[in-house]
Amino acid sequence: MTAWSGQGLDLRQITSAHVTAALSDRQGHQARGVHHVLLSVFRALKQERIIFTNPLAGLSLTTPVRLPEPLPSDLLRGLLDSIDSAMGRLAVGLVAVHAIKVTDVARLPLTAPDLARGTLHLRLRNQPHAVYLDTLTRQLLDEWLRERQQRWPVSPNPHLLITTHSAHHPALPPVSYCALRRAFDLTGITPRQMWSDRVLDEARLTADPVHLEHLFGIHPGTAVRYVQAAHPDKALPRIR
Known part of the structure; x- marks a missing residue:
């Protein structure tokens, strides 16, 4: 959210594209943590009617599938x-x-x-x-x-x-x-x-x-x- 402030955006201007871009810069647990925080924040903002559209609605965080590796x-x-x-x-x-x-x-x-x-x-x-x-x-x-x-x-x-x-x-x-x-x-x-x-x-x-x-x-x-x-x-x- 600090990055979005630096771009001159407030929370009402955030779109799903902004969220996707923010998550793409992170991986693994860090990406999941940011996704969880943003989900909670935007749900709360919508309940308070500060925003009317949740940019995370329908957006899922894809967790990479860890493929098996052979033993020597x-x-x-x-x-x-x-x-x-x-x-x-x-x-x-x-x-x-x-x-x-x-x-x-x-x-x-x-x-x-x-x-x-x-x-x-x-x-x-x-x-x-x-x-x-x-x-x-x-x-x-x-x-x-x-x-x-x-x-x-x-x-x-x-x-x-x-x-x-x-x-x-x-x-x-x-x-x-x-x-x-x-x-x-x-x-x-x-x-x-x-x-x-x-x-x-x-x-x-x-x-x-x-x-x-x-x-x-x-x-x-x-x-x-x-x-x-x-x-x-x-x-x-x-x-x-």
């Missing part, structure tokens, strides 16, 4: 060797290979694996989703199921992943995020980074958002974003 390939080597538990290795394997989010891994039911068909069945975005297990994750699953049976053979907990705390807990809870996060901490990569890297790697190979949507059970908009990140030359024009 050397960080993905030897991940499983750094993890000291079968449960942790399975959780990391499911995220790193099949891009199942760690929160969904925690909620997997004991009935999710179909060992005869080599598949894992779960629900993503309230839809049934099947994962076809590769040799590595099949081995990790077998290892964990053997340990689970040996340590808690009569556990009533219906979840695939359990701990000493949850195996016989009366509430039958899923394994906690913190219990799974420890395995990722040992790799030095967050669950989100690992998930994002796997989806981005697949996007590089296919450049097909529909394939990503079906393979990982992700939202179509998310699939498009990852294809755009992997293939900037195929990105759609920004919608204004």
Whole structure:
């Protein structure tokens, strides 16, 4: 508003073009902060009938979409060797290979694996989703199921992943995020980074958002974003 005073304008002369120009000089949190302040000021001025048209009416602040970036390939080597538990290795394997989010891994039911068909069945975005297990994750699953049976053979907990705390807990809870996060901490990569890297790697190979949507059970908009990140030359024009 100081800049507008310097231009000899009072608040009744401010138009949406002036507001757009002011916001274009700022980015990120600063732009959002200015937008919020101006919105409050002009709403108040209109209520007091000092102005009759709000220059921010219908004007939205577009927040840039942060596209995913791949993790260096050397960080993905030897991940499983750094993890000291079968449960942790399975959780990391499911995220790193099949891009199942760690929160969904925690909620997997004991009935999710179909060992005869080599598949894992779960629900993503309230839809049934099947994962076809590769040799590595099949081995990790077998290892964990053997340990689970040996340590808690009569556990009533219906979840695939359990701990000493949850195996016989009366509430039958899923394994906690913190219990799974420890395995990722040992790799030095967050669950989100690992998930994002796997989806981005697949996007590089296919450049097909529909394939990503079906393979990982992700939202179509998310699939498009990852294809755009992997293939900037195929990105759609920004919608204004």
